[in-house]
Amino acid sequence: xxxxxLAPLLEGRTLRVxxxxxxxxxxxxxxxxxxxxxxxxxxxELLHGARIDRLERRGKRLALVARDxxxxxxxxxxxxxxxxxxxxxxxxxxxTWGVEGQRHPLVFRDPRRFGxxxxxxxPEALHAAWNEQLGSDALCISASRLADALRGRRPVKAALLDxxxxxxxxxxxxxxxxxxxRIDPRTRCARLRPEQVIALAASIRTxxxxxxxxxxxxxxxxxxxxxxxxxxxQLHAVYxxxxxxxxxxxxxxxxARLAGRxxxxxxxxxxxx
DNA sequence: CAGGTATCCTGTCCGC
DNA sequence: TGCGGACAGGATACCT
Numbered sequence: 146x147x148x149x150x151l152a153p154l155l156e157g158r159t160l161r162v163x164x165x166x167x168x169x170x171x172x173x174x175x176x177x178x179x180x181x182x183x184x185x186x187x188x189x190e191l192l193h194g195a196r197i198d199r200l201e202r203r204g205k206r207l208a209l210v211a212r213d214x215x216x217x218x219x220x221x222x223x224x225x226x227x228x229x230x231x232x233x234x235x236x237x238x239x240x241t242w243g244v245e246g247q248r249h250p251l252v253f254r255d256p257r258r259f260g261x262x263x264x265x266x267x268p269e270a271l272h273a274a275w276n277e278q279l280g281s282d283a284l285c286i287s288a289s290r291l292a293d294a295l296r297g298r299r300p301v302k303a304a305l306l307d308x309x310x311x312x313x314x315x316x317x318x319x320x321x322x323x324x325x326x327r328i329d330p331r332t333r334c335a336r337l338r339p340e341q342v343i344a345l346a347a348s349i350r351t352x353x354x355x356x357x358x359x360x361x362x363x364x365x366x367x368x369x370x371x372x373x374x375x376x377x378x379q380l381h382a383v384y385x386x387x388x389x390x391x392x393x394x395x396x397x398x399x400x401a402r403l404a405g406r407x408x409x410x411x412x413x414x415x416x417x418x
Numbered sequence: 419c420a421g422g423t424a425t426c427c428t429g430t431c432c433g434c
Numbered sequence: 435t436g437c438g439g440a441c442a443g444g445a446t447a448c449c450t
């Protein structure tokens with residue numbers, strides 16, 4: 146969604162770093178490097194003076210690729226925003242770019258600092274890193290690739306949160322996908338029947354596509370890349386509905402902690418079989 | 419050593 | 435009304 150909204154506004158245009166700070170956010174190192182606290186990325190790596198060639202996305206990561214090869218990955222974490230809008234809040238701005246020919250600046254803000262920026266020297270380096278760190282994108286995950294990735298004794302919910310299994314599924318859409326596929330989130334990957342994996346792959350594609358279509362939203366204060374509020378939160382079948390009646394069978398939605406995250410599912414519709 | 423969990427961080431919401 | 439605390443999310447360091 147963010148890529149779709151920003152691509153036509155940024156492609157072919159030159160960025161100029163206008164301000165950087167505060168300097169206390171995570172600058173993620175190349176590859177698996179540890180997040181560096183208190184360090185920052187240079188203006189050159191922040192694409193100062195770079196003409197944007199294209200925006201690439203895989204899972205939750207967005208890459209700005211410049212014509213000279215410089216590449217900057219934006220991870221929004223949970224509260225991050227990348228916006229080209231007049232009403233972008235002024236607090237928690239980490240990087241502000243001027244965009245050639247655009248009235249409003251491009252702003253990366255991240256109040257909770259779970260997000261981060263990662264520079265790469267080239268698109269090739271970016272793809273190498275992504276191939277290592279990320280599985281297939283959720284919007285086009287095939288049943289066979291999902292079957293290959295869903296191995297082991299982990300509960301299927303925990304596997305879905307692993308970006309190396311499927312890139313792009315977070316806590317909310319993991320629950321929603323499992324509900325649509327009628328799979329108990331506690332089911333061990335190795336015990337999933339082939340038809341369940343097929344259903345799950347289709348459900349992931351459906352749920353993510355719907356989220357993108359409706360502006361993608363999770364938190365109440367979520368905004369799109371152009372400043373519009375998202376609406377997908379109203380479409381959730383199980384997430385945030387613990388104790389409320391299932392939209393299919395009216396049975397109360399169960400809530401529990403699984404893989405360290407809040408999990409909601411219908412024990413009747415998603416019965417372990 | 420795979421799988422579970424603690425940690426980071428701040429805004430929001432709940433109860434006293 | 436004010437305030438403390440729990441909680442939410444994504445990624446990863448760390449522990450078992």
